Amino acid sequence: MDDDGAGGPAGKLTARVAERLAQAGAGSPVEVVVELRPVEVPVTGSRAERTRAVRAAFERELAGVAERIAAAGGVVLETAWVDQTVRGSVPAAGLLAVAEDDAVTAIDLPRPLQPDAGAS
Numbered sequence: 162m163d164d165d166g167a168g169g170p171a172g173k174l175t176a177r178v179a180e181r182l183a184q185a186g187a188g189s190p191v192e193v194v195v196e197l198r199p200v201e202v203p204v205t206g207s208r209a210e211r212t213r214a215v216r217a218a219f220e221r222e223l224a225g226v227a228e229r230i231a232a233a234g235g236v237v238l239e240t241a242w243v244d245q246t247v248r249g250s251v252p253a254a255g256l257l258a259v260a261e262d263d264a265v266t267a268i269d270l271p272r273p274l275q276p277d278a279g280a281s
Contacts, residue, residue, distance in 0.1 A: 170260035
């Protein structure tokens with residue numbers, strides 16, 4: 162098990178997640194965004210080849226994280242290879258087990274999109 166984050170796996174949880182966990186029961190599902198470590202982008206090859214390589218590397222990283230989410234009783238809701246994130250629902254008691262994965266750099270709550278103040 163890894164604890165790359167400051168303070169071990171708990172250091173990978175944002176303050177917003179910690180606050181939610183303090184209010185939630187152990188079995189309560191918490192919707193989270195799991196940030197994965199950036200994958201290396203190849204410097205050679207066509208744009209399409211580099212894109213395929215990054216997607217494949219993300220899928221490899223995702224596999225272990227998805228297994229941890231499932232083992233904790235959670236589910237993967239969405240993935241985004243472009244920004245290396247996974248949106249999932251995980252029981253509160255299982256979030257630290259997900260954070261133990263080497264590929265996980267941070268776990269946060271989803272943020273609603275807000276229109277730009279200058280947008281009309």
